[in-house]
Amino acid sequence: MTYRPEYDLKVIGQNLKRLRSAKHLSVDYVREYLRLGSVQAVYKYENGKSYPQADTMFALMELYGASLHDIVGKHEEDDKSSSVIGGLYPAGLCLQHENFKPGSLSAVGTLG
Numbered sequence: 001m002t003y004r005p006e007y008d009l010k011v012i013g014q015n016l017k018r019l020r021s022a023k024h025l026s027v028d029y030v031r032e033y034l035r036l037g038s039v040q041a042v043y044k045y046e047n048g049k050s051y052p053q054a055d056t057m058f059a060l061m062e063l064y065g066a067s068l069h070d071i072v073g074k075h076e077e078d079d080k081s082s083s084v085i086g087g088l089y090p091a092g093l094c095l096q097h098e099n100f101k102p103g104s105l106s107a108v109g110t111l112g
Contacts, residue, residue, distance in 0.1 A: 007072050013048030015071050019064040020046070033063055 044050045
């Protein structure tokens with residue numbers, strides 16, 4: 001029997017902060033977008049002190065243009081042991097590129 005996955009509050013908090021920073025949004029902007037009374041709730045989410053409610057999570061996904069995995073999953077930059085292909089691209093990135101041919105690393109050069 002398989003059981004539901006466990007979710008790490010700290011990982012979710014780090015991801016929320018990373019996604020907000022990547023969009024160059026202030027905590028106050030997120031607070032206003034979510035119609036929260038104060039920024040303390042946003043800081044609680046980002047510091048891994050509490051989970052956003054489901055509707056708040058959906059709103060954050062929309063605001064950040066993020067998937068659920070972007071928010072709840074552990075990411076390569078969080079994992080110090082992640083590999084880098086050719087010192088340029090995170091592992092797996094070339095596998096998603098349109099020029100990638102299975103069994104060949106010829107697409108590692110440029111993504112442009």
